[in-house]
Amino acid sequence: MSRLALRFASLGYLAVLLLAPVGFVFYRAFEHGFWPAWHAVTAPDALHALKLTLVVALIAVVANTIFGILCALAIVRYRPPGFGIVNALVDLPLALSPVVVGLSLLLLYGRGGWLAGHNILFATPGIVLATIFVSLPFVVREVVPVLREVGIDQEQAASTLGASGMQTFLRVTWPAIRWAVAYGVVLTTARALGEFGAVRVVSGNIAGRTETLTLYVQNQYEEFNAAGAYAASVVLALIAVATLLLMSRLRPKEETR
Amino acid sequence: MAASPQAAVALPRARLSGGAGLAVGVSTAYLSVVVLLPLAALVWATHAHGSWQAVTSKQSIAALKLTLLASFAVAVVQAIAGTAVAWTLVRDSFPGQGAVNAVIDFPFALPTIVTSVTLLALYGPRSPVGIDAAFTRWAIVLALLFVTLPFVVRTVQPVLIELDQEMEEAAASLGASSLTTFRRVVLPNLLPAVLSGVALAFARAVGEFGSVVLVSGNLPFKTEVASVYIFGRIESGDAAGAAAVSVVLLAISFAVLLGIGAFRRRVTRHDV
Amino acid sequence: MIEARRISKRFGDFVALDDVTVDVPTGSLTALLGPSGSGKSTLLRVIAGLERPDSGSVLLDGDDVTLRPPQKRGVGFVFQHYAAFKHMTVWDNIAFGLTIRRTPRATVRDRVTELLELVQLSGLAKRYPAQLSGGQRQRMGLARALAVDPKVLLLDEPFGALDARVRKELRLWLRRLHDETHTTTVIVTHDQEEAMEVADRVVVLNGGHVEQVAAPRDLYDKPANEFVMSFVGPVNRMGDAFIRPHDVEVLLEPNGSTQEAMVERLVHLGFEVRVELVRDDGEQLSAQVTREQAEALELERGQIVYVRPTRQTVFSS
16 A cells, blocks of 8 residues: 555656656647657757767767776776875766866966967867866776776686786776776766857857857747747757666666676 | 895885786876866866855755755656666566566666756646646756666665675564564665665766756746756856856765765774 | 706795796695795796896706796796686687697697697587686686697695685695696695695795795694794694694593693594693693594593603704
8 A cells, every 4th residue: 555655756757857858748748749849859960060070079979988997997906195186076067067077278368367268168179178177087986996896806817827908908807897998988978968058158149150958949939939948848858768768778788698 | 945145125116017007098188178178167267256155145045945945856856766666677577577668778778857847848838637737846856766776776786686685584583573674674775775776866867968958847936946947047148157166066076976975984884 | 857046936025936946857746835924825926027026046947947938938828817718719719729839730620639638628618717616717727828838837735715625636646646647747836735736845934034945744744943844834833842733642541741631622623623722831732643543542621631742843943
């Protein structure tokens, strides 16, 4: 009896908070049929925004993946003195307001900043830096526990058998962490594609130039072009759904290792 | 064996091998450029402009107060609702459970600005269900609940899966009612996970921007949260004023992370 | 020949090895025996290059390898928890050392086939480690270490994670393997029976020091000190003297040098019977007699008997 009550309370909470609003946005987007929505997302500004978003996400994901693997190895395997600080800093982007991230970049690269005048702000480099900042922790956080779990025995065995550091990494360490890396990449991608606040501050928000897809949604909404905002939202929501599918496919693999 | 009289020669401390040096060097440099340098610029700018007193302006105090209040309320709701959802996912079983489990991460995957648009579509001015929460504090709480949903669920879930059901059976065999068992046996074991999930949710709520910016209406003293206040200052060209409040948010983030870290170290002590 | 010279190693405040010197002759099977924390595993890992000593040096066949990484020492190392490459088949695990040396394929095939036979895993080449029993995994670990023809074979509590029966089997098997290959071998163990059974030389370590180096038989008969005496077998203490339970004679009548004791408990261990006694001064004593002797004496609980040592050891302090 109480189990059923708890089930309905939990599912009701999820329905009211999550499913109903998301479902309704899909309804609103296609309220007047498929083609108006299609035209909204294939408008030149929308396409440019999509392209910029994908390019920025790609750069951020590649950079953060390489960093993530190296940083996880440094944290778990090498632990030089004082590295505890690095461990703590890695988590910071998870807890920090994106607007604060944006402002920090603004103050560093903007007028009067330490690194002023390199055409970073209000251009793609600034957007990339903001996106890298906010999506930095995910690969590290996924790989660190797996490295700990796997332990150092297999790597030591490889070294006693004559494997060099690189051979050990490629043949022993990498196969053990690859699913964790893949999972981290999915999370990084989702975060990078969806970043709004930090990018909003550093991009200048110029339509057709520095407007990412999330900025496009906001601009359309504020210009009372709800149809455009809903259509672009649906595109981003579909990407989110794809992310979820990937996440639930990768997770069991990670656990059977 | 007998030691010979002269002292053994001490060997030099092991240096990091090539690969290790690369990993340590690259990750330290990357983190410094990407994270540390901008944050240092933020703190330095606040100091250089002597704009610490900007924190104490009536408007920024109101924004910070509202932010902390709303985040606290959201953390409390999430502690209960998140634990209940995690319980339903682990201990209950019903058709479609796998799908519900996958959906929990949706708020994480959905861009925050889309969350704003989404919530306004159903609970905004043209609401088909007749609820118009737009530009009220309720809308802020709703948006924060949406984005912080995964935190408690995802920290409690694995602990609940690992939790030894024999402990509960032992309690039951000793005559404890199911409520007593939950209160005396299950809850103490879940509490660390619940609290670290709640802390993460709180930190996220304090800094949240995208999901709030469209729904809150940003009325100073009424529905303006700290991140939106900072954004407003930036837009009106007062970066220095924005920096002061930003440093406060940065300090809160740090404090929460350090708190979670210290708490985890304390809790793991009585793990066998 | 392995020479470990004046090795010291500490971990924080803990001194694992304190100025330890040990030689392992070529072709021998030497056991490093000691309780946990005695430094035996650390010494083995120092020899392998997995641990770097704070001071001292390691020589392999006369070469100073102290600063050489494990890759370049030519040692085979077998881990307590197998350290199997989980994502590789048995075949690929054993072939690992050969393939990274770019050994020709045909040579790899022949060598792995030969090793699979040697460790009796021929039918299981395509299995993954998760599909093997503990004993099979450890045999795979041994084959993997032997594949590259190591100068020395180092085993770190190799049978510690296995159940008693498998452990006994593998011990005998290892001894036979060594008799065939004569690879210089060092095995770390905390089990004195294992050390006695498998090794031809035993190095007893305690608290980071070497207590004694001897053949198994000498270790038992001529222990260098109290620690070794009590570590390698059960022991009674009477005043300053140490007596093994089988060196305690149990009589029904007093006889000049005997002491009075009461039978507290009889433990039947197949052929032998352990008699737990309490002496008149309250001290515990245990004697080991054959079943025939026990029957002849008609021992039973509460009975008063007279005991005397037939052989005892006194250490000068």
